[in-house]
Amino acid sequence: MSTDLNYLLASTVLCWFQLLGASLWIARAWTPHGLAVAFGNRAALQEPSPSAARAGRAARNMAENLPLFIAVLFVARTAGAPAASLALGSAIFFWARVVHAGLYIAGVPYLRTAAWFTSLGGLVLIGLQALHAG
Numbered sequence: 001m002s003t004d005l006n007y008l009l010a011s012t013v014l015c016w017f018q019l020l021g022a023s024l025w026i027a028r029a030w031t032p033h034g035l036a037v038a039f040g041n042r043a044a045l046q047e048p049s050p051s052a053a054r055a056g057r058a059a060r061n062m063a064e065n066l067p068l069f070i071a072v073l074f075v076a077r078t079a080g081a082p083a084a085s086l087a088l089g090s091a092i093f094f095w096a097r098v099v100h101a102g103l104y105i106a107g108v109p110y111l112r113t114a115a116w117f118t119s120l121g122g123l124v125l126i127g128l129q130a131l132h133a134g
Contacts, residue, residue, distance in 0.1 A: 002086075004083070004086035004126075007090035012066065019059045021059070023056075026052045026056055054104055061100070069123060073090065081129035081130050092122030093122030097119050103115055
């Protein structure tokens with residue numbers, strides 16, 4: 001499998017882990033009551049801790065950005081963009097998203113935004129390669 005597709009798969013797994021982790025964290029699934037809430041319909045959720053709430057927002061942010069990555073990568077691959085450029089843009093997107101998640105959960109505001117812009121830069125790089133190839 002090509003490097004860009006490996007990063008797409010890794011980004012998908014990252015998104016899934018963020019969504020699952022945030023859900024379990026918000027439900028406090030490590031407690032007996034929280035585990036029951038996590039397996040239920042989540043009607044009895046307690047107010048999440050600040051870090052759990054940030055984890056949920058970080059997960060939603062990743063879920064919002066993953067379709068953009070998929071779309072831009074699909075268009076670039078279909079247009080015949082160079083594999084090395086797609087690999088670089090995909091790597092930038094993935095690693096910036098890993099950093100973004102950590103910074104978001106830790107509550108670091110400005111660096112978190114810089115990581116988000118870096119991931120956007122990966123998408124722009126892929127998109128520009130699609131425009132040049134097409």
